[in-house]
Amino acid sequence: MARRKVSNTLALAVLGLLQEKTMHPYEMASTLRERGKDNSFKVNTGSLYDTVQSLLRHGWIAEVETVRDSRRPERTVYATTEVGQQEFVSWVDELIRTPATEYPKFMAAVSYLGALGPERAAEALTERVRHLDRQIEEAQQMLDETVGTGLLPRLFMIEGEYALHALQAERAWTQRTRDEIRDGTLSWPETWSDPKDTP
Structure with a gap:
């Protein structure tokens, strides 16, 4: 499998937004945040502008126009090119079909759960359940406010459903353990039943 010229998943988000309509980077960032997609993609102004420039350099997007609001500086509006469209569809297809090896920090830590001793491990897992409960509530609220109200089609927020199910599965495993x-x-x-107290 050949390495893509642009492989940053934020580029995937930009290309995805441009499927809907032409946009300038500020609108892209706002839309990603409004839809809670900053949980799926690392969104900050610097990385977004770098990503847009990379897509432009490789011919995946093109400048369409420059707009100016009297109170704001000029903003360049972008659209996907034919090459960008082909790359986008191919990239999504590849990511859906082929599981990638990922290295979650939680899985790394769980492999050494025994080092905490039973009491501390149970306390740590209890605290994680509380954090997961909050994340599950926020994820459900986001879906209710977007898909549930008809603000967005379900397909536009399908990864939110996946994230919610993943959080619920992690919570169930954490509580059961x-x-x-x-x-x-x-x-x-x-040998690991009574570890020395450490901060």
């Missing part, structure tokens, strides 16, 4: 530690069904090696 915490409960197994507390009821003793997840046994601890003696």
